[in-house]
Amino acid sequence: DAKTTQPPSMDCAEGRAANLPCNHSTISGNEYVYWYRQIHSQGPQYIIHGLKNNETNEMASLIITEDRKSSTLILPHATLRDTAVYYCIVIRLPGNQFYFGTGTSLTVIP
């Protein structure tokens, strides 16, 4: 499975959009991009996933570049409760395993 690269930390002002980047330059055509987040040592929580089209759900939007080598998770109106570590993972479906990197620690500032 392809590896991902994320910045170790980011800050975002409350109420603003948080844009979290992820590089996955070795992604192959049948690998999906998944995003999870982990709030203060709780179990990781699914956010969103996509293959090549942009996706939106009630939590976030996922923008995948046309060449699929990078993606951005967008939290449209960040709140203090969005402070967490965000993990970007790629996996081939159907597949068995997620490999988590060290993620991006997002701090939402009042």
Add this chain to the structure above:
Amino acid sequence: EAQVTQNPRYLITVTGKKLTVTCSQNMNHEYMSWYRQDPGLGLRQIYYSMNVEVTDKGDVPEGYKVSRKEKRNFPLILESPSPNQTSLYFCASSTAPLTNYGYTFGSGTRLTVV
């Protein structure tokens, strides 16, 4: 409510004293897995199971055992715990093969071995 339940949430034990961390899921998932999380190292997979009586090593299996006698349960066994197994442990489950929503994680077990 669909969930993965781990017990205990916190555990302090002494070196060499066998312990078991239980994991149970109520979603009829075939796939279950154990991870440990350490500062600066992210989540690393210990063992996984594709179905009953089928288990395989993950990235860091040394010092751990698992069993999958029933579909809903996947206990993690430390036969002789050592201080380097002090960590935060997560159990996770999913359908197999993995479909759209990935894993459901438990709330974690914080283990301290002194």
